[in-house]
Amino acid sequence: MNSPFRVAVIGTGFFAQNHLHAWAGMPEVDVVAVCDIDRERADAAAAEFGARPYLDARELLATEDIDFVDIATTPPTHREMVELAAEHGVAAICQKPLAWEMSDAKAMVDAMAARNLTFMVHENFRFQYPMRRIREVIDSGAIGRPFFGRISFRTNFDCYANQPWLIDSERMIIVDVAVHLFDLARFFIGEPTSLYTQALRVNPRIRGEDVATVLMRMPEATCIVDASYETYADHLTYPQTFVTLEGTEGAVTLGPDYRLQVVSGDQVTHEDLRIPHHPWASEPWNGIQDSVVNVQRHFIDCLRSGRTPETSGEDTLRLLDITLGAYESLESGLPYPVGSAL
Ligand SMILES: NC(=O)c1ccc[n+]([C@@H]2O[C@H](COP(=O)([O-])OP(=O)(O)OC[C@H]3O[C@@H](n4cnc5c(N)ncnc54)[C@H](O)[C@@H]3O)[C@@H](O)[C@H]2O)c1
Structure with a gap:
């Protein structure tokens, strides 16, 4: 060895x-x-x-x-x-x-x-097990070409207890959470050409925005990314991301508690996804913790093989352009032409 x-x-x-x-x-x-x-x-x-x-x-x-x-x-x-x-x-x-x-x-x-x-950014959401399953569904052709997406992260989990630095952060949920959702949109559908942002601060205790909705336009699709730290629900789903992708032949939905539904033509299948277990992982973080293992394995594979990481520094410049562009749109009230800062 x-x-x-x-x-x-x-x-x-x-x-x-x-x-x-x-x-x-x-x-x-x-x-x-x-x-x-x-x-x-x-x-x-x-x-x-x-x-x-x-x-x-x-x-x-x-x-x-x-x-x-x-x-x-x-x-x-x-x-x-x-x-x-x-x-x-x-x-x-x-x-x-x-x-x-x-x-x-x-x-x-x-x-x-x-x-x-080798330079990789630890962008873990696309490495979450359910997200890899969705990518497999897309690659199988079961839903055809995606033309609509909604990628959603909504919770009222107290994120400030573990990360008090977020309270004073001038930029908050877009840079903390939506950044991951933008990357998922790229992973599932492709690069956007423009985006438009609306955002609010609901919690008066914090400095930045804690609710945001971003409409992304791709060449042949639209995708809504929405994130909130102020959303009540019947049970805690933090830190799960929900996904809906509609395609020309079907649709795939990742709902609460990792329930995956695939509609392909007139066939409907359901799967209750099980997050791989790690002895050091704990609820509700285990889905994220498992993705950390996957990210780090990918990095080691790239070091060994000399391959460029999926989320290389270079690739991340595109993601950062989208993320900073989301704030630019918020400030200007206008759509942001993606790629302007590259
Ligand atoms: N991908 C995810 O799901 C996820 C979740 C949480 C945090 N994060 C990211 O992880 C990063 C860390 O966040 P956190 O919440 O763990 O923050 P944290 O404040 O708990 O940890 C950061 C640590 O860095 C140390 N530090 C600061 N400056 C240093 C320096 N010059 N040299 C050595 N150590 C230094 C601090 O003392 C602190 O212990 C952030 O970029 C955050 O966005 C990612």
């Missing part, structure tokens, strides 16, 4: 725990170091995952012999961390959103490309 890939995880906060568990479960990966400016967090992760703790990423990279970094800090530090990886000639996987500004994202992509280093 080849020797394991040596990773350093930078940022050991809330979501990084999933990254760490997923790496620890992969025999082809060795978590050799972790880094957080918060000493307690760095030490706790180091102790749990048998890694060396650092408070400074620069010192970590100067000291450790690693194959790649996994960047799980919040967006303001992403550029610095990716450039550090490029400087040290190591591959990188970085959490979404890649950056708040297109210029920062382009700089990261350029820095990694200049050294010919």
Whole structure:
């Protein structure tokens, strides 16, 4: 067997725990170091995952012999961390959103490309098991060519309990949730040519928007992306995404509790999807946690094979253009011509 890939995880906060568990479960990966400016967090992760703790990423990279970094800090530090990886000639996987500004994202992509280093963004929704099943349904031809989509994430789960930084974030649900839904729209239907946004702040306690609806236009389809952190329902479905795709030969629907329905001509089938189990995963996060494993497996497959990751840095520039464009549309009140910032 080849020797394991040596990773350093930078940022050991809330979501990084999933990254760490997923790496620890992969025999082809060795978590050799972790880094957080918060000493307690760095030490706790180091102790749990048998890694060396650092408070400074620069010192970590100067000291450790690693194959790649996994960047799980919040967006303001992403550029610095990716450039550090490029400087040290190591591959990188970085959490979404890649950056708040297109210029920062382009700089990261350029820095990694200049050294010919693998660079992937940890965009996990398309790697969720139900989303891969929907893609299989589309690829099977069962629904024909999709001409309409609705991709929806609506909940009143208290997202601020685990992620208090979202309370003060000037940009909130579009950059936190809709970004994933935009990527799903691309994954299922293709690239949009324009989009139009409406959004609100319903919760007066927060700074940014917590309800958003975006209408995307593709060459031969339309797709509605809608997200809300203020929606009551008969039971908690957080963090599930609901999908409706209508095609020329049928339709596919992913409803609450991972129930998949496929209509193909006059045939109707139902499937209660079961999320693969991981001993460290917990409800209601398990669907997301399983996708973290899939993302990280994909990254390792790409490192091994030299393939470009599905959600490469380069690909993510398109997603960022859509995401930032959604805010531009909101501010201008006009449709955003997708691709303008590329
Ligand atoms: N894909 C998903 O489903 C999902 C879910 C939650 C969060 N996220 C993303 O994960 C990222 C992290 O979010 P979080 O909620 O875990 O945040 P968090 O604040 O809990 O964790 C970030 C950690 O980074 C550390 N940090 C900050 N600056 C640092 C630096 N210069 N060097 C080393 N460590 C530093 C902080 O001390 C903190 O422990 C964000 O980009 C967020 O959007 C993705």
